[in-house]
Amino acid sequence: MNRRMIAYILGKILLVEAALLTLPMVVAMFYRESAEPFLIPMLTLILCGILLSHISPKSRALYARDGLAIVALAWIAMSLFGAMPFYISHSMPTFVDCFFETVSGFTTTGASILTEIEHLGRGVLFWRSFTHWVGGMGVLVFVMAIFPASDGHGMHLLRAEVPGPAVGKLVSRLGDTAKILYGIYLVMTVAEIVLLLLGGMPLFDACVHAFGTAGTGGFSCRNLSVGAYNSPYFDLVIGVFMLLFGVNFNLYYFLLIGKVREVLRSEELRTYFLIVAAATVTIAWNISHLFESFSTALRYAFFQVSSIITTTGYATADFNLWPPYSRVVLVFLMFAGACAGSTGGGIKIARLVILGKTAVSDMRQMLHPNAVATVRIEGRPVSSKILRSTHVFLVVYLLIMSISTLLLSLDGFDLVTTFTAVVSCINNIGPGLGQVGPMGNFAAFSPASKILLAFDMLAGRLELFPMLLLAPSLWRRHSFLR
């Protein structure tokens, strides 16, 4: 347990957050709003950051448990400090609400406790969406891109923060890998802002929606979300970009260096697009009677499918009012989630592909008990370690979900609301069904429930284990449930 190194890295992360706060402060000053809500947290962050990074680590080695602890602590600390601007500007009634909103931002969930967004200050709204952008690619990946990595042990950090069953580097140096990922991320975000501007969206709105799309978050600056613009062009741009941000970023790197065949061979990508296409067409057919033409139905269906499968959570229509089939498909998509190594949440398509193939191979083994079963992805056998970790992930995921649903039911809401609230939080989507549907919000829950949901969001974003093992990873004794 290298506590000094953990404190040192946390200090650096807080300094980075202080730097990130300058952007919303500039926006606030530009719109002649008070800069105070950003200045106070910034000074606090700088103070804490400098104090922590003054702790000089005796050794720079980071082991697996340190990696888990850093990731979990960093996300909690960032959310606590990130909630200060909301609290100081009195945007939300209590600090728990502010914390919930910030966690929802950093984890790219997009679940809100606000009903009325449009009266909020521009600076606060910008910060609310900017947290999506920061949280989408990961804070530690960002820190690794700008600070030289600790003695190479940074793989533990990357593994804990980047979603997916197996995490690899793109190039040999961790810092370079992080720079490439952030480079791709930045270019795609700017491209979306430009396309939205070309369609006539104001710059501020374009930025907010691009951040929400890039991090697959889903905070908007309008009460009616993207539906407020009622423009097929915006629906298309945002819909397509949501899908693109849900693709594994490694594939973009392969495209850049000309390995097109690798991209086409990706089973995850093919499955992802297949699911999107199937869901879009069947939902469009199911809801076509609600709209004047099939093409309009297709437009709304595509946007909603893209928004839910990538776990963004933007809405152009109140899908809470759609027929049962469509709602069930959307709930399924919530579980599926986007591709591994993207900014999206959920179980991830890669894991579903592995699970499906394991099921088939196990069934084959029932027919031929002595057959050798190998699960292959893209022609390569999947190691039994990854198979087991995928199964364990699913079990723990379902367990957390059931326990959360049980605890949340104490608040006394109906089953659909309770269940989908948990599902949408743990999968980092945002809206659920019932009272937490696209036109509802999470304000009605009790403070304890909000903290529970915030935990679910963090667990979902960090792939469960850093949050679950936070306490054991900080214990001084090196034992865990002996």
Add this chain to the structure above:
Amino acid sequence: MKIIIVGAGKVGLALAQHLSKEHSVTVIDQNPTLLDHIINVYDVMGVCGNGACADVQKEADAGRTNLLIATASSDEINILTCLVAKTLGVQHTIARIRNPEYENQLRYMRGELGLSMAINPERATAREIARVLRFPNAMKLESFSKGRLELVEYRLPSGSTLGGVLLSDLYKNLRARVLVCAVARKDNTIIPSGDFALQDGDTLYITATPHELEQFFRHLGVFKCRASSVMIVGASKLCYYLAMQLIEMGMTVKIIDQNSDRSTHMSELLPKALVITGDGMDSELLREEGLDQTGGFVAITGMDEANILMALSVARQYKNCKVVAKINRQPLVDLVSNEDMIGSVVSTGSVTAELILQYVRAMQNASGSQVKTLHRLIGGTVEALEFGIRSDSPLIGVPLRDLKLRSGILLAGIVRQNGKIVIPSGADAINAGDDVIVVTTSTLRDIRDILQ
């Protein structure tokens, strides 16, 4: 620079550790567990597969790689790996080649097969062992400029006359011109200045000419003559190379090995050595073979643990015998070199890694100078480098006191073109054609890097 290392064994691991700090390194190995370990510990990328396979090398982006180092266990695979790499466009290739049969045709391999460098770890290790046997006072001895200047590692025993002595006083009172260029005290590494006081238990790194070194140790009253007879336990390839060198130096050599086939083979190869079949752990046998009159004892069996135990027991019983043990696993090396338990410790892996690092550093020289030798001291925290100064170096002709040196840098010696050794003072200047020995805690690529 982009570097590919084939083989994640001990040498591969040591190389990854040192190269990954400044280069982007990719490691190829067939064993996924070894790869997993190396990726977790160092900042490198791993590719799983046969390194001699063109597809695998392409996956590791061999086309844009500057250097490939083949350190797999088999010579043939290493040679093939380098051949494939050459055709894929790798600029430099280094192969580890152990078999003496291939060794004899190194010139052919360099010329015809395009290998930039071939390394024989056993022979390099044998050379290192032979050096400390020649000068038993040193725990380790390295030479610069073809042996004109030497660097010895010497641990101050408790109760030494040097305890508490200031370095400036030491230089004044001694007639020998030596320079203490680095000191390891517990976990700290110090590049000392004149007002530095020595302590018992310090490990000193001293540079001087061979003659002056002898004077120095005579003055301290601890000088030991070079070993005239040596006992070697373990009849391996390394033993063959070592015995050859020792015999050439005029020492008498006794070789002990348990396996009678191996000892018979060794006695056929080395007619001048006495080969004994027996257990090196058996202290009765050692006494019978006259270890009390033997100047050196070298434990180089394949088992680290056996080597350590043999060396410990011999070092305890025979105070005048110089004991050398081969230990391959780094944690064990750290363990025994912490205390003054065994005279000297060598490891094949670190000797190999040192040679390769020297080559890599030499590849990077911008201009004006060239790394001729590189030795890593104190577990790699300090490096001693020898730069050959070319005529276009900016340092030429400037008195040293006018150079603004970075901190943690010491000029340990200048070897003039005529072979004269200068222990540098402020008035001396560097000339073209000199060899300059620099001791530093940072990494230097070029002699210009010593300036601020």
